Amino acid sequence: MSRFAQKTGRTFDLTSSRAPEILQVNVGKLCNLTCVHCHVNAGPKRKEIMTRETIDCIIDWLAKTEIQLSILPAARQK
Numbered sequence: 558m559s560r561f562a563q564k565t566g567r568t569f570d571l572t573s574s575r576a577p578e579i580l581q582v583n584v585g586k587l588c589n590l591t592c593v594h595c596h597v598n599a600g601p602k603r604k605e606i607m608t609r610e611t612i613d614c615i616i617d618w619l620a621k622t623e624i625q626l627s628i629l630p631a632a633r634q635k
């Protein structure tokens with residue numbers, strides 16, 4: 558059982574006919590704002606930033622899929 562299934566009690570079947578159409582990647586938590594509704598709890602003191610190596614891996618993987626659209630929301634960085 559995957560960690561996702563263990564934590565949520567749900568499974569995700571990649572072989573189903575409902576394949577993912579959109580990939581959303583949060584590339585970092587450093588932001589010059591601290592919105593109360595922020596779903597990643599970003600802020601000016603957060604230091605987590607996705608590495609270039611990881612971004613390259615995602616782009617390489619995405620290029621091999623049928624996913625048509627990717628959204629790369631990023632915290633507003635200084």
Ligand code: SF4
Nearest residue numbers: 588590592595599632
């Ligand atoms: S990432 Fe977006 S929602 Fe979160 S604190 Fe920054 S501006 Fe606000």
